[in-house]
Amino acid sequence: MGGEKADLGVLGMGTMGASLALNFADNGGFTVALGNRTVEKAYGVREENP
Numbered sequence: 923m924g925g926e927k928a929d930l931g932v933l934g935m936g937t938m939g940a941s942l943a944l945n946f947a948d949n950g951g952f953t954v955a956l957g958n959r960t961v962e963k964a965y966g967v968r969e970e971n972p
Contacts, residue, residue: 928955935963944971 929952932943939958944967946952956964 926953928953931955931957933957934959935967940967943967947971 930946932939932946932954935943935956935958943954943956947954956967958964
């Protein structure tokens with residue numbers, strides 16, 4: 923993840939967290955920072971949803 927600022931952050935990229943983050947980004951126009959206990963899962967959500 924880059925060095926740019928996000929409007930909000932979502933921790934936990936399980937089913938609910940990933941859906942919430944994508945909804946904020948797609949429908950709210952927010953820049954969202956992703957966080958997870960295992961960074962690979964956060965990267966996976968980002969890569970699957972450019």
